[in-house]
Amino acid sequence: MDASARGQGRAAVLLGVALGGFFDGILLHQILQWHHLLSDVEAAAVRDLRVQLLADGLFHLLMYLIAALALWKLWYHRIALQRRAAATTLGGGVLQGFxxxxxxxAILSHWLTGIHRVKGDAAEPLLWDLAWFAVLGVLPMVLGIWVRRKAPPTSGLGAHHAAAGLAALVVAAGAASALGPPDGAPSVVVFGPGTSAPAAFNALAQADARVLWADRTGSVWIVQRSVDEAPMALWRGGALLVGGSWSGWGCANWTMR
Structure with missing residues (x-):
């Protein structure tokens, strides 16, 4: 296998890693909200929801950087897309990376460092960890190896389509990681240090937001915003984050545990 083909394979694996990270962050951190990146870190400063959201944001930033590197490597080694086995190399590599x-x-975050579990509030967290490890870890890796070694090669034209599709998928996943909740859905609003609870409440009133829940410090709020109301008034009032996920209650439930 020449250098371009090896480079293409490594780029595909990196794409898969980025897609795996986006999948984890979007599904588990944002939609289901089973955990944050640092959910099981007991330090008092880290238990602050603002720190947890910052950690999740930095995690997604890392996935963006990995994806950008992978796409650049894929473009740099684009000559390898002319090989008949290019499409299977791409598909198998992405599965391996995922x-x-x-x-x-699982090994680093769930078991060695213990910074979070897949579903920390489950009766048997280890069973969830093992199931996630097997179904979304080991199985895709084995399938990816099989695809790269055993699947019949396809034409170079198919490889170009596969590369374009993977690039589009990564861009879409990255965009989804930055989305807030749909219009009218509950929103998480996090105010910066130094913003008092009365000042935060006043900013929410200016934005015509109905308060559903607030933490003890008055810095984290779950609100129902008007469909037509932009968050500008909240940002002017000291908000650091307006949005969060498809269901703001996940963050509220986590902070109350």
């Missing part, structure tokens, strides 16, 4: 992310996440 599985590799979940294997590393």
């Amino acid at each position: 599985g590799l992310w979940h294997v590393l996440d």
Whole structure:
């Protein structure tokens, strides 16, 4: 295998790692809200929801950087897309990378450092960890190896389509990681240090937001915003984050545990 083909394979694995990270962050951190990146870190400063959201944001930033590197490597080694086996190299590499992310996440985050579990509030968290490890880690890795070694090669034209599709998928995943809740859905509003609870409440009133829940410090609020109301008044009032996920209650429930 020449250098371009090897480079293409490594780029595909990196794409898979980025997609695995986006999948984890979007589904588990934002939609289901089973955990944050640092959910099980007991330090008082880290238990602050603002720190947890910052950590999740930095995690997604890392996935953006990995994805950008992978796409650049894929473009740099684009000559390898002319090989008949290019499409299977791409597809298998992405599966390997996707599985590799979940294997590393399980070993490093769930078991060695213990910074979070897949579903920390489950009766048997280890069972969830093992199921996630097997189904989304080991299985895709084995399938990816099989695809790269055993699947019949396809034409170079198919490889170009596969590369374009993977690039579009990564861009879409990155965009989804930055989305807030739909219009009219509950929103998480986090105010910066130094913003008093009365000042935060006044900013929410100016934005015509109905308060559903607030933490003890008055810095984190779950609100129902008007469909037509932009968050500008909240940012002017000291908000650091307006949005959060498809269901703001996940963050509220986490902070109350």
